[in-house]
Amino acid sequence: MPIIEVKNLSKHFGAIAAIRDVSFEVEEGTIFGFLGPNGAGKTTTINILCTLINPTSGSAAIAGYDCTEDSSIVRKSIGIVFQDTTLDRDLTAYENLMLHAYLYNLKKSEMKDRIHDALHFVGLYDRKDDTIKKFSGGMKRRLEVARSMIHRPRILFLDEPTLGLDPQTRANLWEYIVDLPKKHNVTIFMTTHYMDEAEVCDRIAIIDRGSIIAGGTPEELKKTVGGDVIHIKTSDNTRARDELEQHFSLEVSEENGELYFTSSRGDACIPEIIQTLGKTVHSVRLQRPTLNDVFLNMTGKKIRDEKMSSSDTLKEDVRAYRRRFGRS
Amino acid sequence: MVEVNAIYVLVARELIKFFRERARLVSTLARPVIWLFLVGGGMSRLVTPGEGVSYMQFIFPGILGMTILFSSIFSSISIIWDKEFGLMKEILVAPVSRLSIVIGKALSGTIVSSIQSTIILMLFPLLGIKMGALSILYVLAIAFLLSFTISSLGIIIATFYESFESFSAIMNFIVMPMFFLSGAMYPVNKLPEILKYISQINPLTYGIDALKHAMFQSSSMVDFSLITDLFVLSVLSMIFVTIASFIFERKK
Numbered sequence: 001m002p003i004i005e006v007k008n009l010s011k012h013f014g015a016i017a018a019i020r021d022v023s024f025e026v027e028e029g030t031i032f033g034f035l036g037p038n039g040a041g042k043t044t045t046i047n048i049l050c051t052l053i054n055p056t057s058g059s060a061a062i063a064g065y066d067c068t069e070d071s072s073i074v075r076k077s078i079g080i081v082f083q084d085t086t087l088d089r090d091l092t093a094y095e096n097l098m099l100h101a102y103l104y105n106l107k108k109s110e111m112k113d114r115i116h117d118a119l120h121f122v123g124l125y126d127r128k129d130d131t132i133k134k135f136s137g138g139m140k141r142r143l144e145v146a147r148s149m150i151h152r153p154r155i156l157f158l159d160e161p162t163l164g165l166d167p168q169t170r171a172n173l174w175e176y177i178v179d180l181p182k183k184h185n186v187t188i189f190m191t192t193h194y195m196d197e198a199e200v201c202d203r204i205a206i207i208d209r210g211s212i213i214a215g216g217t218p219e220e221l222k223k224t225v226g227g228d229v230i231h232i233k234t235s236d237n238t239r240a241r242d243e244l245e246q247h248f249s250l251e252v253s254e255e256n257g258e259l260y261f262t263s264s265r266g267d268a269c270i271p272e273i274i275q276t277l278g279k280t281v282h283s284v285r286l287q288r289p290t291l292n293d294v295f296l297n298m299t300g301k302k303i304r305d306e307k308m309s310s311s312d313t314l315k316e317d318v319r320a321y322r323r324r325f326g327r328s
Numbered sequence: 329m330v331e332v333n334a335i336y337v338l339v340a341r342e343l344i345k346f347f348r349e350r351a352r353l354v355s356t357l358a359r360p361v362i363w364l365f366l367v368g369g370g371m372s373r374l375v376t377p378g379e380g381v382s383y384m385q386f387i388f389p390g391i392l393g394m395t396i397l398f399s400s401i402f403s404s405i406s407i408i409w410d411k412e413f414g415l416m417k418e419i420l421v422a423p424v425s426r427l428s429i430v431i432g433k434a435l436s437g438t439i440v441s442s443i444q445s446t447i448i449l450m451l452f453p454l455l456g457i458k459m460g461a462l463s464i465l466y467v468l469a470i471a472f473l474l475s476f477t478i479s480s481l482g483i484i485i486a487t488f489y490e491s492f493e494s495f496s497a498i499m500n501f502i503v504m505p506m507f508f509l510s511g512a513m514y515p516v517n518k519l520p521e522i523l524k525y526i527s528q529i530n531p532l533t534y535g536i537d538a539l540k541h542a543m544f545q546s547s548s549m550v551d552f553s554l555i556t557d558l559f560v561l562s563v564l565s566m567i568f569v570t571i572a573s574f575i576f577e578r579k580k
């Protein structure tokens with residue numbers, strides 16, 4: 001039996017349909033990635049699964065228990081790292097973990113060890129008596145991941161766990177996270193904007209504007225792109241483009257003075273192309289498809305567009321504002 | 329179902345924060361002291377309640393009520409801060425009954441408020457009020473009960489607001505009217521008819537009345553019987569706690 005079962009789930013906020021008819025399943029002990037651009041409905045789905053809000057229609061169940069009807073049973077088996085910090089900034093790191101341990105009714109004899117282990121694990125033991133006010137964004141994130149595992153949940157929800165972290169901290173955190181399923185036999189449900197991070201997932205679902213538009217293993221999804229992407233630079237791009245389209249009946253696009261197209265026979269077609277185009281070729285580059293290409297292919301846009309729409313910028317501003325002043 | 333551990337840790341959290349923030353302690357204690365000596369001192373030239381009781385003595389139960397009102401409400405509406413800064417989500421996803429969360433929050437406010445009113449109560453010799461050990465205990469017990477009632481009311485108020493911009497609205501439209509229509513500064517039976525009616529649905533009225541019972545022997549100072557006061561406060565507490573946990577139970 002799958003540990004998470006979501007069937008025809010919809011949630012409306014007034015006139016806005018945050019998610020529409022979403023269905024998926026997650027097997028126990030796997031890492032499941034939920035990918036999508038801003039406002040796609042990722043957080044809304046997590047909020048329903050972790051019993052914070054009720055769906056408008058459809059059902060969500062965890063380990064066979066309905067998230068709406070049996071919320072108190074569901075709460076016992078889940079751990080969550082929310083998108084925005086949920087630490088008490090006036091308490092110390094240690095006190096925050098204590099608060100958690102008491103809320104989850106841990107045995108007194110276990111509390112200290114678990115908390116000490118957790119602090120050591122994320123390398124914050126020597127900062128345990130500092131209040132959260134004095135923590136950087138990365139330290140808070142690490143502490144929250146540690147906190148979410150203290151009560152040994154069966155399922156861990158991570159809503160953009162590495163948002164706003166530097167590459168090194170991100171790498172460290174992932175090292176810790178990918179070990180969890182084997183170490184504690186926990187199932188992970190995560191969302192992320194960073195496509196390279198999604199490579200660690202066993203299965204992925206891509207959600208856009210409230211609906212799931214694709215699902216599968218990272219490999220399966222990459223196959224849907226239709227092969228490798230080949231980039232070519234020539235001295236006369238217009239002519240080269242015509243010839244490629246005629247001889248190989250390919251669909252060729254141009255970006256930054258470079259031609260590119262997808263080919264199912266990747267490396268094998270490179271010699272033929274060079275033969276056809278002759279000396280005009282400056283360089284040829286072959287790229288295996290990434291999840292970013294999958295996303296581009298499915299939605300027609302990059303998951304993290306350089307230019308954010310104004311409402312997204314606003315959202316980022318609000319988050320930055322909260323980070324700066326909210327917890328000062 | 330009530331989880332003792334969760335209630336304990338919610339109260340402990342509030343106390344840690346309370347003692348860590350000395351400024352809050354000073355500022356919440358300063359308000360009643362200023363009212364007592366500046367307003368009370370000034371008004372005592374104009375008003376004489378009679379029966380050998382000075383105006384400063386007359387308003388002392390009201391000043392205790394004010395201490396309780398402000399610190400209980402302030403403590404409970406910190407829930408709005410918790411929503412804003414996210415900690416409320418951590419509490420709401422925990423496997424803890426919503427009743428325990430409400431009781432934990434209400435007790436947090438009650439204990440903080442009781443500590444503050446105890447400090448204010450110790451001013452009584454300065455005002456020439458005579459109280460024996462037993463009366464002091466009565467006063468403290470009533471202060472505890474009243475703090476619980478007001479704290480649980482504060483939780484209900486907090487559930488209606490999402491951000492702390494609403495703080496001044498709560499202060500101006502709920503807290504200040506509750507204070508002035510409670511018999512703290514003037515006897516309820518001297519109010520105009522309509523205001524008298526409002527004051528009778530104000531829990532603070534009964535709390536301050538009970539404090540007057542415990543502090544003064546003279547019966548002309550009070551509006552209701554002590555039994556009525558205690559009964560109203562206890563029943564209201566239960567109603568408020570029930571409503572609050574019901575609101576918490578209901579999800580968006």
Ligand SMILES: Nc1ncnc2c1ncn2[C@@H]1O[C@H](COP(=O)(O)OP(=O)(O)OP(=O)(O)O)[C@@H](O)[C@H]1O
Nearest residue numbers: 013016017018036037038039040041042043044045
């Ligand atoms: N409480 C709410 N009230 C009204 N609308 C909401 C609420 N929560 C979410 N929405 C709307 O639902 C949609 C999905 O939001 P959601 O937070 O689930 O997106 P997301 O995929 O998590 O995005 P992001 O990557 O920016 O975190 C958005 O259009 C959002 O404006």
Ligand SMILES: [Mg+2]
Nearest residue numbers: 042043083159
């Ligand atoms: Mg989100």
